[in-house]
Amino acid sequence: xxxRHRVAHVDELPTNGSRVIADINGLEVAIFRVDDEFHAVAxxxxxxGGPLCEGEIDGRVSVTDDGWTWExxxxxxxxxxxxxxxxxxxxxxxxxxxxxxxxxxxxxxVDDEEIFIVRG
Numbered sequence: 193x194x195x196r197h198r199v200a201h202v203d204e205l206p207t208n209g210s211r212v213i214a215d216i217n218g219l220e221v222a223i224f225r226v227d228d229e230f231h232a233v234a235x236x237x238x239x240x241g242g243p244l245c246e247g248e249i250d251g252r253v254s255v256t257d258d259g260w261t262w263e264x265x266x267x268x269x270x271x272x273x274x275x276x277x278x279x280x281x282x283x284x285x286x287x288x289x290x291x292x293x294x295x296x297x298x299x300x301x302v303d304d305e306e307i308f309i310v311r312g
Contacts (some may be wrong), residue, residue, distance in 0.1 A: 199223055204228040209268030210251050215248055221298060224282045226269045231283050232298040232309050242275030252288060
């Protein structure tokens with residue numbers, strides 16, 4: 193059975209990079225606004241259980257395939273765990289350095305300006 197849980201009004205996330213952390217039946221989940229879309233991830237780092245979504249959110253510097261050119265993605269969608277610095281893309285849940293690691297993500301629906309997390 194799929195259930196929707198109201199977590200916020202869109203006005204509570206006014207700009208890209210905004211976040212709201214909500215408790216859904218004992219599970220802390222953060223909703224982020226990225227490129228005017230909403231994404232939800234669990235508020236725990238898979239490394240050692242830190243409060244992932246309480247960390248800084250920013251863009252990401254990376255090296256291109258040639259190994260010489262640096263690129264900066266300025267979209268604030270990379271969350272850094274405040275405990276040990278592991279970084280995750282909030283739109284996919286994947287670790288920025290090792291894609292085999294990921295935090296759980298959840299479907300988000302917006303209905304009449306209200307934001308819901310959808311869980312099975």
